[in-house]
Amino acid sequence: MAELVCMTVFESDPEERAVLENVAAMLEEFEKQRGNLIPILQAIQDKHSYLCGGAMEMVANHLDVALGEVYGVATFYNQFRFHPPGRHQIKVCLGTACHVAGGDIILENFERKLGIKDGETTPDREYSVERVACVGCCALAPVAVINDTVEGHIKPSRVEGIFVQFQVEREREEREEAERESSE
Amino acid sequence: MNKDDLTERFASILRRADRRARERRNEAIPTIYIVMSTCGLASGAAETKQAFEEALSDKDIGARIVPVGCLGHCYAEPLVVIDHPATGFPPICYHQVTVARARRLVRSYLEKGDPVFEYVLGALEENDLIPAVTDFARFNLEQRLVMEHCGRIDPDDIYQYIAAGGYSGLVKALCLEPEELIDEIETSGLRGRGGAGFPAGRKWRLASTAKADGKIIICNGDEGDPGAYMDRTILESNPHQLLEGLAICAYAVGADQAIVYVRAEYPLAVKTIKGAIKSAEGVALLGSTILGTTFSLNVSVFQGSGAFVCGEETALIQSIEGKRGMPQHRPPYPVEKGLWGRPTVVNNVKTLSSVPPIIKNGTEWFRGSGTETSPGTAIFSVVGNVKHPGLVEIAMGTSLRTLIFDVCGGIPNKKSFKAVQIGGPSGGCLPESFLDTPIDFDSLTQAGAMMGSGGMVVMDEDSCMVDVARYFIDFTQKESCGKCTFCRIGTRHLLNILDRITNGEGSEQDLELLGTLSEDIKLGSLCGLGETAPNPVLTSLRYFLDEYEAHIKENRCPAHKCRALTAFYIDLEKCARGCEVCVGCCPVEAIFTTRGRKKAIDQKLCVKCGECAVVCPPEYDAVLKVSPPELAPTLERTPDGK
């Protein structure tokens, strides 16, 4: 959730500066029309996975609207995020069919496992958990979307399995990394 | 407009489509159709496809793999149809084709000609060898007017749609005067499939008579109803039928711009429809001077950013304009003053997809299905506790009983039916006594539910109606735009009251307040979202009052669903000495060993996820669930944990 900012000086750490440079290039491709506001925000988030204050200010300048208006629109829609999500994004579907099939229990298991609430990211920025209204795979309820893969008929015990999978993956990556380094 | 020239141009496209179809058939190699829509992919269709490809190349078998859209049989995903003409079998539909099954099918059927009967769902044509799918109620009670081609054609290949008769409706329409076209839709009696059922013909006429330039058509694919995915399926499986309907509508009302509004949560649908627009423009079926006529239509895609309220047409328009999606007071209606102040027709995906078959086959044909006031078919996504969940297209007027018990196979696991929720957050829950209600706009509204967008969730005896009402209010409360008092604050009060009741803290005064406040919200809200938001509460109060009373007066949840009012315990008589399955699966380590190496649950730690009840081997079945929670015997953990 966006804070009720006032008179912010947007920090410009190197990471954000790089983002802003890219945003400037992206904005070139959009005509200066108010109707482009949402497509622009979507494009920025697609690329950088969240909207930072500086980027929104650039959008406001590009479209010649007040910064407040950009914030007003961005905070209205579920899609937009204002903090970087985790490297692994976990979305738990809480559509009707998933609710009836116990989707809330799945969400709770993720939350408990990671020690964060929905909408939050772990401090190491490895995982984030959010609830989504419906991903439209109701016949497979309960459903969770792990990164971009839809997992159907997910069970509470599967939650554990998913993390084991990530763990194995990370260890393999680290091993490969180490092997590459040692071979060089 | 020169009709001969127009038909000649289309005829040449059609010849090309037919030639391509013929060439495919003449190759005489097997074709493997794999359902690759979102639910198929979620069930592993991509792995299945890869397995087929690998197995085919291992065995060096020539076969064509065609990704197709959804057939609607989600319970059987990943679904594969194999057409192997050399064997003499008709095309055969296989269910749950996992990687292993895919390899087996290549080995046995494609290589050796044995169709592997144990994986067969049915043959797509009547024959003497294999039972046809039409022998099953799930297939033969359906009537596919709109979804006829879904799952049968490659959505990314425009020629397959054209070869199946596509775009001929547009050609026919372009040969008529716009006025005649609107008459045609009006006589067909087509009603908007987005929820309220406003006559499509009347909407078109209002827009066509509006005196203004630059009219706009918007296809509303902002399917926000949690539990419905018909629009997604049509967009993914047969985007061209929608585009054809869109073009016919634009021609009828005199629009030159169209926008397809799709939820960003449906990435595959967005990709498919964008590709379809491009390929239709490539053969002059969309874009400027369509088929050489003076009619042009520029179609673009707008991605909705995730706000349920944007399904409401004025809010949808606000969001395309780049604003907060807040509904506006009507009048003015969008048909007079809509997007950018221009006359705008907003029609649902299913409504527009119904148009081409109506134009092609005539209004008589359309009125041949359905009822007098609701002609045609209804598309539902039937999910929840049914044996065969998925998408179903049935004639309007079919009873709920037929749909749930005959088409979808009834309730699994020998449970009994409790309620069916129709119309999502705007609809209501109907009990068993309403199962003979015919499915049409007016009957459902009269019963207190609503056709809505077509989401249908079937619930068995384990579903708590208070919890379901709470779920929907929680949803609408979160999705309220926050503009008007009744919806913004009123739904929050409803949620708080329902929270109290499901937590066993409700009072009788709460129950009364719930009813009166719901009625006021219905009357006082600004837009359709608020007006219909209390429906799930009002219907459950009407039909399941006893459940509310059990929660309030007895601290008991009859369905054993509300977690604050239930408890799990392990029956020591049944528990097996030394079995540790439940201990291992408990996420909070609430299960401990008690006397005789049997297990018990620490009620203070238990989060009531129910996983122990699931994993307890059926021969013991020792984990029991009770409500109110006091019924569970308490066993204290001894200090040393034994």
Place this chain on the structure above:
Amino acid sequence: MVKLIVDGKEIKADEGRSVLQSCIENGMFIPNMCFIKKRQHPPASCRLCFVEIDGFDPPVTSCTEEVREGLVIRTDTAAVRRLQRTAFKLLMSAHHCEPKHCPVKGNCQLIRIAKHLNVGLTPKPLELLERDVEEEVDFAFFTYYPFRCVLCGKCVYICRQINGHNLLTFANRGFDTVIAFFGSGDPARFPCHRCGACASICPTGALVRKPECKRASGVTP
């Protein structure tokens, strides 16, 4: 000019006017919070100005109804009062009324409505709602008190009218909706230190100018 009958009394009104404005101009009070004279498209968001019009079944909001010759209107039927009282109580369940600290002196629209509807200032039987927001938010030139705000939106509208840009905006959604002020850079860039229209139009004391800004401007907007 058209003639219409309100509560049995004939009044005259300019064509194109809303029923609400016509009644107010004829000295007849109808409860309202979000209505602003001359505003082209009324937001119709406070849901207080219900009336019954002959020929329409359920009550309608009078701010969205244009006057027509011969309209027969009732402003005090049981159905109208029920909706108005519920709407008012809903607002009061989110507006924390603290007479001791309230900057609105004497002329409180909420008190006027309560008297008109013959109800108290408490939300009973509804509970007073809590919100997950800070009690005071610093808007540089103003202080914003979310718990007083009824989201009538007058400040957002007037800011746009005067400055051409929305310096104030609605942010978030649903029950979490608040008024927000976003800005960056040099405060002198903003017209707020001499404008203050938003605070003047706020009917609930939710937006209050900071004392130092008041001194600097010297003009009453």
